[in-house]
Amino acid sequence: MNDDSSITRRNAMAAMSMTLAALWTAAVAGLSALFITAPLRAVTRRREVDLGALSELSAAFRAVDLRVAVNDGWHSREDAVRVYARLDDAGQPLVLSATCTHLGCTVQWNAGVGEFQCPCHGGRFAPDGAVLGGPPPRPLRRLTAEVRDGRVTAELG
Numbered sequence: 063m064n065d066d067s068s069i070t071r072r073n074a075m076a077a078m079s080m081t082l083a084a085l086w087t088a089a090v091a092g093l094s095a096l097f098i099t100a101p102l103r104a105v106t107r108r109r110e111v112d113l114g115a116l117s118e119l120s121a122a123f124r125a126v127d128l129r130v131a132v133n134d135g136w137h138s139r140e141d142a143v144r145v146y147a148r149l150d151d152a153g154q155p156l157v158l159s160a161t162c163t164h165l166g167c168t169v170q171w172n173a174g175v176g177e178f179q180c181p182c183h184g185g186r187f188a189p190d191g192a193v194l195g196g197p198p199p200r201p202l203r204r205l206t207a208e209v210r211d212g213r214v215t216a217e218l219g
């Protein structure tokens with residue numbers, strides 16, 4: 063064995079060691095990134111809620127109070143959410159969010175007047191959620207609802 067082949071072998075060993083170290087570092091970094099960001103991948107993105115049996119709904123609005131589990135990354139909590147549900151003219155569920163589009167207060171259905179009213183700043187909404195008056199910039203949000211096996215489910219978004 064001469065000096066040239068020894069140097070070449072030494073260089074090859076060094077290159078292989080550096081390659082293995084780089085691969086090991088990349089593997090550890092990748093696994094660490096997966097571990098650290100795991101809560102973000104568990105964020106609640108789609109919340110479907112059960113509003114009860116279709117037979118419990120009528121043409122009159124009914125308030126439905128829900129407790130909804132929310133995972134927003136590193137924190138899990140339970141939010142209180144109110145929606146109003148009734149049957150439309152075709153007998154299908156109509157579900158409106160009770161969250162005022164101004165600053166988020168919970169609106170109340172006033173059956174005597176036939177409108178939703180916000181206790182915070184006087185916002186008023188029609189039975190279809192359209193703004194009738196006050197500061198709210200947008201209608202009440204209509205939730206996608208469907209009937210499965212006689213039960214009403216709605217998509218909170």
Ligand code: FES
Binds near residue numbers: 162163164183197198
């Ligand atoms: S929060 Fe409803 S009108 Fe302001």
